[in-house]
């Protein structure tokens with residue numbers, strides 16, 4: 348039945364009725380061929396919303412990838428089926444919002460020392476969803492912030508690397524940092540950047556001469572660099588030493604805020620966002636380095652949409668400006684442990700407090 352379902356999804360022959368019959372007969376909605384192409388990818392590339400809906404409802408994962416790293420989202424957008432892209436996006440966002448909430452509640456309960464296996468029906472539902480999403484792809488960097496902050500960093504002309512040889516910051520990001528800085532400084536005013544790195548965005552912010560310029564940085568090696576480069580003595584610049592989590596009380600409110608740390612994950616970003624209503628002045632603009640899911644464009648868009656909805660609940664409205672990215676030359680990754688950018692576009696976030 349699974350092979351027949353695959354054929355129907357590919358050709359559309361028999362339509363929704365055939366799909367439903369085959370699913371009832373036990374066909375696997377997530378069936379894939381040897382190249383990793385799934386029923387959902389075929390339905391998406393034909394823009395067949397009804398069949399896509401039936402497959403998703405039957406449990407077809409929205410995030411499966413073919414051998415080349417494409418998801419159903421890429422199949423739909425590659426064929427210009429905007430309705431199919433929207434359907435997948437909405438499905439993915441809802442699924443990830445629910446999974447994220449469940450994951451947080453599970454962590455809270457295990458941190459509170461609650462015993463496992465006594466949670467009743469709610470817990471069983473949660474386990475079922477977790478089992479269904481075992482290889483959930485949407486995840487952020489997992490390196491520990493504490494380990495990073497306790498280890499050495501090394502600067503060269505074009506990179507800042509950590510003790511593992513992972514890139515913390517690279518010069519190729521400069522044009523993006525220029526765009527972020529111009530957006531944040533548009534209204535002049537008071538601007539804060541969290542995470543100095545190579546000082547690229549701070550150099551750009553300084554070139555716009557804002558009323559005040561606050562920099563939050565936690566790494567001793569980076570702080571030493573800032574001291575050597577004279578950042579502590581620049582007029583209008585205030586350096587706040589420490590992890591942003593630990594120095595919140597020393598901060599004011601700002602017209603522009605940029606966030607770009609390292610060794611932190613999606614939960615840290617969410618945590619920072621919880622403080623934005625207090626940190627942003629009315630009409631203040633916030634932006635962050637959008638390296639969310641840097642291996643897959645559709646996942647990046649899904650994650651961006653989740654953040655947009657979360658910020659909306661705080662009266663902060665987000666839009667993304669797509670910036671086309673030319674492929675980066677292989678040579679720039681020489682000596683770097685992992686390549687951290689693969690996407691054809693950078694979705695520049697602009698989040699405005701209402």
Ligand SMILES: C[S@@+](CC[C@H](N)C(=O)[O-])C[C@H]1O[C@@H](n2cnc3c(N)ncnc32)[C@H](O)[C@@H]1O
Nearest residue numbers: 542544545546547548565566590591607608609
């Ligand atoms: C990717 S770099 C920032 C690059 C910067 N945007 C630029 O233009 O060069 C990240 C920086 O965040 C700092 N950092 C990491 N965790 C931090 C935290 N919890 N609080 C403050 N700074 C942190 C790192 O030490 C590093 O300097």
